Structures are given as C-alpha cells and as structure tokens.
Amino acid sequence: MTPEQKEKLQKAKDLITSYRGPRIRIMEVCGTHTHEIFRLGLRQLLPPDITLISGPGCPVCVTPTTFIDEALWLALAADGPRATICTFGDLIRVPGTTASLATARAEGAKIQIVYTPLDAAEYAHAHPEETVVFLSVGFETTVPSSCLALQRAQEYGCTNFTLLTANKVMPPAYRAMASSCDAYLYPGHVCAITGTSIPEQLVHDGISGVVAGFTAAELLTAIAVIVKRVPLGQPFFVNCYPRVVKPAGSPKAMALIDKYMQPVDAEWRGLGIMPASGLALRPDYAAFDARKRFRIPPLDGHPNPACRCGEILQGRCTPPECPLFGKTCTIEHPIGACMVSREGTCSAFYQYGNY
Amino acid sequence: MLNDNEKVTLAHGAGGKKTSELIHDIFQKHLGNRYFTADDAAVLELDSRHIAVTTDGFIVSPWQFPGGNIGELCICGTVNDLSCMGARPKYLTCAFQIEEGTPLRDLELIASSMAETAAAAGVHIVAGDTKVAGKGQVDHCFITTTGIGELQPGLCPSGSRAAAGDAVIVTGDVGRHGCAILLARGDYGIDAAVTSDAAPLWSIVEPLTKIAAPEDLHTMRDATRGGVGTVLYEIAGESGVGIELNSAAIPVDPAVRGTCDMLGLEPLYLACEGRLVIFTPAERADEVLAVIRQTEQGRGAARIGTVVSDHPGKVTINTVLGTQTILPAPGGELLPRIC
Structure with missing residues (x-):
C-alpha cells in the first residue's frame, strides 16, 4: 500500500468507527464482497449503529432447488436425454430435492466440471456422440460468456450443445429488497458490465447505494461514503469504483446478452418469483434451450424445510440463527446453498468463525 | 541408440x-x-x-x-x-x-x-x-x-515442539508452485509470469545446524501440497497452540497475488515446493532469519507470525484494517492434483 492509500484508508476507517447516529443498514449483494468483508474482518470495525447485511449476491445461492432437479432429470431420467452436464464446480454440491449433482455422479450421471462456459462448447465439439448441457447460472457478469459459448457452438455447427438457464439480473432484486436496507453496496463486477444507469435510475425511486471495488481501501471508502450520505436524508448514488466501472458499462457484453437472451420471470431461492428478473434464450435459439429441446417435465423442487437460506438471503436472519447451521449443515456436509458456495453467507460465517 | x-x-x-x-x-x-x-x-x-x-x-x-x-x-x-x-x-x-x-x-x-x-x-x-x-x-x-x-547432532525439530512465543518464519514467498501449475494447465485463460519455487532446501538447513543453539529450531516443515496454511494448521494441532499471522508480512509474488485475487484463491493454501516453515523462539528469530537470508533459496525469508497460547489449534490473521480474522481451515476444495 502506498502512503497515500494508507492515509485514505485511515480516513475512511475513522469516519466509520466514529459514527454515532440513526441506524444505517447497508446491504452487499455480491458474493465476492461478502467474502472479502469477512476476510478483512471488516464487520469488527463497525459501530453498533451500522449494520452490514449480506443480500442475494451469490448466483449459486439464489439458484432454486427446481433447477438442480431439472439438471438431474437431464442427466439421469430414463425418459430424458441422459445428457453430459457441464457445470461450474460450485454447483455440483448444491442439494436438489432428493440429490445433488455430486451424488448423481455416483449413480452414473456424467458431470463435467468446467472453468468457463466456452470449455463446455469445446467439450460438445470434441464429443459429438454426447448430448451436452451447460448449466448457465450467474448474473450479468457471467451471462456474456454463456452467450459466447452458444456463439462458439453455432460456429462449430454443434447440434449436441444446449443451455439450461437460470440466469438472473439484479435490478428487480434491488427494488424488491429496498425496504431491508438504507443503502446498497452495489456489485463492482456486475456494474462493470451494466454501467451506472440502473443505480442512477434507482435514486429517482428513493433507493440509495454506491458501487464498490474489492480491496480493503475500496470497500472502506464505499462504506464511508454511505455513512456520510445516509444521514443527509437524500437518495444518492456514487460510483466508488471508477477505475473499473464506467457509466456505459460494457456495451459489447450487453449487446451480446441482448442478442441471445430476453427477460423472463424467474424464481430466486428464498425470494420467490420476481417479474423480469431472469434471462432465458430468445425463441430464435430454442434449439439451444435444454428446457424446450428435451421437454423437461414441470418439476416442483423443495429445499430442506428446516433450512433458512431464503431468509438469510433477504437479511431477515443471520446464519447462526438457523437451526441447521454448524450442526448438520457444515462446509463438509452442506444442506443449504448458502453453505455450498464459497461466496455464500453461511460459508463465510462458518469459515471465519464469526458465530 | x-x-x-x-x-x-x-x-x-x-x-x-x-x-x-x-x-x-x-x-x-x-x-x-x-x-x-x-x-x-x-x-x-x-x-x-x-x-x-x-x-x-x-x-x-x-x-x-x-x-x-x-x-x-x-x-x-x-x-x-x-x-x-x-x-x-x-x-x-x-x-x-x-x-x-x-x-x-x-x-x-x-x-x-x-x-x-x-x-x-x-x-x-x-x-x-x-x-x-x-x-x-x-x-x-x-x-x-x-x-x-x-x-545431524543437535537438531531435533518436531511438529509437536512449537511453543507460545515462537516466531513463525517462511523461507520465501508463498504459493508459487501451486500457482504456476494452475496457470500451466491453461484452464483459466490467464497469462502471468509465475515460475515454480521448486528447489532442494538442505542448503538452507545446513547452515542452521551451525547456529549457537540448533535445538531451538523447534519445528521445520516444508510446505508442499496444501501450502503454508495447511502446515500452520497441522502444527497448531500437533503442538496444541494458536498461531497469529501478520497479513502484511506474508511474502507473496505480485503475479501470484493477482492470479489469486482473480480466482478467489488464498495464496497460503497454494502449494510450494521450495519453502520451509520454521518455528523458533522469538529471541532467536533475527539470528535464524539472517542465516536463512544468506542462502540462495532463502533470500526472501520473512517472519510472518507468532505462536500464542490462545485459541489452540487455530490460525488467525491480523488484517490490514487492524482487525483479526481466522484463516479458514484447509477444506476439501476440489483443486486438481499438483504435486
């Protein structure tokens, strides 16, 4: 850290730790923010009047049980395509209604872990004899790479590659959760794609927030700005991550999303169905849409009834208040999605022992 | 032929x-x-x-x-x-x-x-x-x-001999081998100039056998698979002590740091193949560090923490914010095999 950065950090820290006044609730909606906040021990600095709430920022955590059930159907059902499932590693331990992809693998399901969606397209190209489905989860940050994978598969002329989509967009969640907090710590990575017009628009609806980066200095500065602005009583938006987030975002990535995807109503684990909060393939690309192509029957997934992930995602309770947390639900044997994902709130609480 | x-x-x-x-x-x-x-x-x-x-x-x-x-x-x-x-x-x-x-x-x-x-x-x-x-x-x-x-006579290091008050020393920057392997696999499409730290380390230990009180080298362990973090947890467990790290003192190559930031990995859990973790009483730390730093493989040695009697079995980190957090215990991460 340069002396300049150190001074800035100290200034922000002083402003936060000395705050006394009306309660300020700040919600972070990005798994990486959650993880960094714990890694830095940032919550320990907060005075009693400032609360940090971990919102629905982890794509794995908000993926509903039904989605896992659909993937299992594609991989295993006798009347299904017995597809090879390509997925990010985080997703394989998320429990469906009765099984996870990891347990399905032991039953003979073919599960291939990939690091980028493009790898899934390459896999399909290299294995024309297999039916390959990529589990497309994630927010605006990962959707463009799913679209790129589809584009690559088209270029290859692959007819054995499809996407099972559960992609989400953040704006409806910002609106739905607005009463749970006084200001958002907007996700730096998402805003780098979408730009700042959405949070600017939200100001007109009375919703405040700042875009934050991921270093200690960037996080503290962003929180300090919130602490300074909330008591003034006027809705606000500040871009505290200007080195990465530009007002227009990434028009190229947004155009790619728009070419292949369209908004749909989507289910978020714990939050229910939110209008226009998801992205699904446009009808022109139905041949690449696993739901349409394989006619997945309607499935109605049920999470473990004791699991409180839903409330945790809304900031209505903290992980230690869940009866399963740390007892039957641990990093080694996760029951809820928030414990599975490395970016999940329960996983952060558990790993850093703040309970 | x-x-x-x-x-x-x-x-x-x-x-x-x-x-x-x-x-x-x-x-x-x-x-x-x-x-x-x-x-x-x-x-x-x-x-x-x-x-x-x-x-x-x-x-x-x-x-x-x-x-x-x-x-x-x-x-x-x-x-x-x-x-x-x-x-x-x-x-x-x-x-x-x-x-x-x-x-x-x-x-x-x-x-x-x-x-x-x-x-x-x-x-x-x-x-x-x-x-x-x-x-x-x-x-x-x-x-x-x-x-x-x-x-060699005089030396009797063991994982169970770490004691409260010991300094924790690493003989160079951490996580380089694991990072080099991850990048060499090309799974992530990241280009960064990271080379493995693989090296034989007797050249560091031999001069340590000649210090005034070699029996004060309580513990020496090479950090391989699982990295320095795993070694620290092993020793905290075997010796029944706590370990307190100073995050700013942990040497990490900038390219390794950058790669870890991008992939959400902790450098302390990436494999090394040319690094020792050494525990010795704090009053001996300067002498031991000076000897290590004179060797070719030990030039980047640093004191990264201290053994404490609090929180036995746990490793904590003092962060740049002046707070203290726990180093998450080594988990069953599905990292590909690397050594």
Whole structure:
C-alpha cells in the first residue's frame, strides 16, 4: 500500500468507527464482497449503529432447488436425454430435492466440471456422440460468456450443445429488497458490465447505494461514503469504483446478452418469483434451450424445510440463527446453498468463525 | 541408440533387451554414479548411526511447468522432507511408472533434471525401478522416490515442539508452485509470469545446524501440497497452540497475488515446493532469519507470525484494517492434483 492509500484508508476507517447516529443498514449483494468483508474482518470495525447485511449476491445461492432437479432429470431420467452436464464446480454440491449433482455422479450421471462456459462448447465439439448441457447460472457478469459459448457452438455447427438457464439480473432484486436496507453496496463486477444507469435510475425511486471495488481501501471508502450520505436524508448514488466501472458499462457484453437472451420471470431461492428478473434464450435459439429441446417435465423442487437460506438471503436472519447451521449443515456436509458456495453467507460465517 | 521420435512401449517394461536399453541409454546415462548398481540392491555407507527415511509419490499434471518438471520435483520433495528432520540427504531410490506411448525424449529430460537437482542437493540416486503401464493407466509418468538422510547432532525439530512465543518464519514467498501449475494447465485463460519455487532446501538447513543453539529450531516443515496454511494448521494441532499471522508480512509474488485475487484463491493454501516453515523462539528469530537470508533459496525469508497460547489449534490473521480474522481451515476444495 502506498502512503497515500494508507492515509485514505485511515480516513475512511475513522469516519466509520466514529459514527454515532440513526441506524444505517447497508446491504452487499455480491458474493465476492461478502467474502472479502469477512476476510478483512471488516464487520469488527463497525459501530453498533451500522449494520452490514449480506443480500442475494451469490448466483449459486439464489439458484432454486427446481433447477438442480431439472439438471438431474437431464442427466439421469430414463425418459430424458441422459445428457453430459457441464457445470461450474460450485454447483455440483448444491442439494436438489432428493440429490445433488455430486451424488448423481455416483449413480452414473456424467458431470463435467468446467472453468468457463466456452470449455463446455469445446467439450460438445470434441464429443459429438454426447448430448451436452451447460448449466448457465450467474448474473450479468457471467451471462456474456454463456452467450459466447452458444456463439462458439453455432460456429462449430454443434447440434449436441444446449443451455439450461437460470440466469438472473439484479435490478428487480434491488427494488424488491429496498425496504431491508438504507443503502446498497452495489456489485463492482456486475456494474462493470451494466454501467451506472440502473443505480442512477434507482435514486429517482428513493433507493440509495454506491458501487464498490474489492480491496480493503475500496470497500472502506464505499462504506464511508454511505455513512456520510445516509444521514443527509437524500437518495444518492456514487460510483466508488471508477477505475473499473464506467457509466456505459460494457456495451459489447450487453449487446451480446441482448442478442441471445430476453427477460423472463424467474424464481430466486428464498425470494420467490420476481417479474423480469431472469434471462432465458430468445425463441430464435430454442434449439439451444435444454428446457424446450428435451421437454423437461414441470418439476416442483423443495429445499430442506428446516433450512433458512431464503431468509438469510433477504437479511431477515443471520446464519447462526438457523437451526441447521454448524450442526448438520457444515462446509463438509452442506444442506443449504448458502453453505455450498464459497461466496455464500453461511460459508463465510462458518469459515471465519464469526458465530 | 535412442531414436529421437521413439516412444515407450510395453516391451520397454518387459525386462528384456528393450528394458536394458531404456535403463542404459537414459537412466544409467544421466543418473549413474559409483553406487548405482546393476545388482539387486545398492550397498551404501553412512557415517551416522541415526538415519531418517522417507518416501513420496509424484503424479503432477502437467509434467513440466514454468520453473521445473516432475524430475526436479521428485528429488526436491523427498530431500526436503529429510532436511526438515535435520537429516542431511544422502541417497535416493526412484521407481517409475511410465505410460505406454510416452516419448523417450520426455524421459530423458526428466532424468537429466533429476540428475541436475540431485547434484545440487548433494544426494546420490542409488537404485531404481521401471514399470510400463498401458495407455491411460497412468498419466505420462509417475515417480516415487525414497530418501535416506543422516541426522545431524543437535537438531531435533518436531511438529509437536512449537511453543507460545515462537516466531513463525517462511523461507520465501508463498504459493508459487501451486500457482504456476494452475496457470500451466491453461484452464483459466490467464497469462502471468509465475515460475515454480521448486528447489532442494538442505542448503538452507545446513547452515542452521551451525547456529549457537540448533535445538531451538523447534519445528521445520516444508510446505508442499496444501501450502503454508495447511502446515500452520497441522502444527497448531500437533503442538496444541494458536498461531497469529501478520497479513502484511506474508511474502507473496505480485503475479501470484493477482492470479489469486482473480480466482478467489488464498495464496497460503497454494502449494510450494521450495519453502520451509520454521518455528523458533522469538529471541532467536533475527539470528535464524539472517542465516536463512544468506542462502540462495532463502533470500526472501520473512517472519510472518507468532505462536500464542490462545485459541489452540487455530490460525488467525491480523488484517490490514487492524482487525483479526481466522484463516479458514484447509477444506476439501476440489483443486486438481499438483504435486
């Protein structure tokens, strides 16, 4: 850290730790923010009047049980395509209604872990004899790479590659959760794609927030700005991550999303169905849409009834208040999605022992 | 004579003429020394009545990576285990399991790396075995090495001897081998100049045997798979103590740091192949650090923390914000095999 950065950090820290006044609730909606906040021990600095709430920022955590059930159907059902499932590693331990992809693998399901969606397209190209489905989860940050994978598969002329989509967009969640907090710590990575017009628009609806980066200095500065602005009583938006987030975002990535995807109503684990909060393939690309192509029957997934992930995602309770947390639900044997994902709130609480 | 494009066949493992050729043209050529024998066992001399023995298997993928290859690794891993016990590495044996179809020139490169590293470590390779497995039964070439070392008087390091008040020292920047391997696999599409830290470490331990009170080297362990973080948790558990790290003092190469930030990895949990973690009383720390820093492999040594009697079995980190957090315990992360 340069002396300049150190001074800035100290200034922000002083402003936060000395705050006394009306309660300020700040919600972070990005798994990486959650993880960094714990890694830095940032919550320990907060005075009693400032609360940090971990919102629905982890794509794995908000993926509903039904989605896992659909993937299992594609991989295993006798009347299904017995597809090879390509997925990010985080997703394989998320429990469906009765099984996870990891347990399905032991039953003979073919599960291939990939690091980028493009790898899934390459896999399909290299294995024309297999039916390959990529589990497309994630927010605006990962959707463009799913679209790129589809584009690559088209270029290859692959007819054995499809996407099972559960992609989400953040704006409806910002609106739905607005009463749970006084200001958002907007996700730096998402805003780098979408730009700042959405949070600017939200100001007109009375919703405040700042875009934050991921270093200690960037996080503290962003929180300090919130602490300074909330008591003034006027809705606000500040871009505290200007080195990465530009007002227009990434028009190229947004155009790619728009070419292949369209908004749909989507289910978020714990939050229910939110209008226009998801992205699904446009009808022109139905041949690449696993739901349409394989006619997945309607499935109605049920999470473990004791699991409180839903409330945790809304900031209505903290992980230690869940009866399963740390007892039957641990990093080694996760029951809820928030414990599975490395970016999940329960996983952060558990790993850093703040309970 | 070897044909440049020749590949290993099952005949190379059948014990006949091809096997003799393989041993003569590659292994004897590079690894031969006065102990290396065609008889059934090597006959050796030792000065000390107390010896240390260790064995380790190596299945790294990819077999070569920036900064080394499996040949270098299979020597470093075993001589470093001996060194950590305060034993001067003397002799090694090696057993190869080679996949059918492996180019002979790859084996030659591996053997020559082994020879070079063994020479640097001052150790003789005295016996070996070669097996050829069918295509797909092993990945390229697996190597198991067994090492014998002579214990040096005065040194008695053990994982259970770390004590409250000890300084925790690492002999260089952390996580470089693991990071180099991850990048060499090309799974992430990240370009960064990271080379493995693989190195034999007796050159660091030997001068430490000559310090005023070598028995004060309470614990020495080489951080391999699982990285420095895993070693710290092992020792905290074995000694029943807590460890407090100072995050700003942990040496991490900027390219490793950048890669870890991008992938959400903790450098303390990435493998090293040329780093020791040493515990010694705080009042000895400066002397020990000075000795280590004079060695070529130990120039980047740093004191990264202190042993405490609080929170036994746990490792905490003092962060740049002045807060204290727990270093998450090593988990069952599905990281690909790397050493």
